[in-house]
Amino acid sequence: MDVFIVGITGGIGGLLAEELRSRGDTVHGLARRDDQQADLAARGVNARVGDLADMTVEQLAAAFADVDAIVFSAGSNGGSREVTTAVDGDGVVKAIKAARLADVERFVLVSVLPESWRERDLGDEVEYYFAVKKGADVALSRSDLNWLILRPSLLLDDPGTGTVSLGPAELHGQIAREDVAVTLAELLHESRIGRQILELNTGSTPIEEAVRANVRS
Template identity: 70%
Template sequence: MKVFILGISGAIGTLLADKLTARGIEVRGLVRTAVQQADLAARGVETTLGELSTMSAPELAEALTGSDAIVYTAGSNGGTREVTKAIDGDGVVKALEAARLAKVNRFLLVSVLPESWRERDNPEEVEYYFAVKKQADIAVTRSDLDWVILRPSLLLDDPAVGTISLGPAEAHGEIVRADVAETLAELLHEPRIRRQILELNTGTTPIREAVRANVNKD
């Protein structure tokens, strides 16, 4: 398997890259700087220099060519509207088109639980972020790709737990990024999970078992 990670220099993307390379999987990704490129090269990951927000779909497709799966972990983390639109919105649409051009059918998107932070009085930028993420989810579900959308709850940087709760609808709690990355790795190895939206929260089920429990039996 050859996996291309968009957002490979981010927290989840880096963790996922390490987990996949440890399994002997060829990992590639897109980075913005030569420093990021050198760091990932030292870890056995080939990267392409480029800016997701300014690349055209054909340019991105050239980087994606030869991959078996794409994992989109890039995100603005609720920054300015301009960055949110470019990365969380337009970037996903561009990646879908690039995947089609590159003939890469498997597409995994890391999204967000719609209920996140609803107990707070959110600023307009945060509400805009959730609206853009929702539109990106819709774009993915309307594509003809073999897609999976993973919606994790509040992300933490604590050590991996190794157990989760995963399903079509989950309560909004918290989840460590290492467990999100491990869940993505397992999803990549479970082709029977396709065209599904899965929500992810902390739980008591081992990750591999939780993933297999969501295989569509139809």
């Protein structure tokens, strides 16, 4: 499988690239700087230099050419409104249009659980981030692509456990980025899962088994 990762220099994107390559897949990505491109090339990733916020739909479509699937894992993490809009909002819409233009049907979006941090007094910037993320989910779910939206709970840098809880609705807790990346790789290789929203949390089910349990009959 040839997979293009938007957000490959991020925590989940980088781990996903490693996981996919370990399975024999070809990985492509978008890097903002030449040094990032060189680092990715040394790891066997075909990276293009470009800034998602500045690229046109046509330029992004050219980058997507001939891949089997696109994973959008880029995110502003609740930064400034301008960055959130450019990446989490407009960036997703642009990538959807580019996928259509490049004739790539499989599109996986890493989103966020709507319940995240509800126990906290969130500032305006973070509340805006959640609103934009939800808008991106809606935009993708209304597209004609073979889409999949994955909403992980609070992300940790701890080692993965290899077990998760995955389904249409999950409690909000926390999960290792490594487990998210492995789950994404399994989902990409399960062609029977599509046009679904899945939520992901820590759990006791082996990842491969958890993914298969979400195949619709």
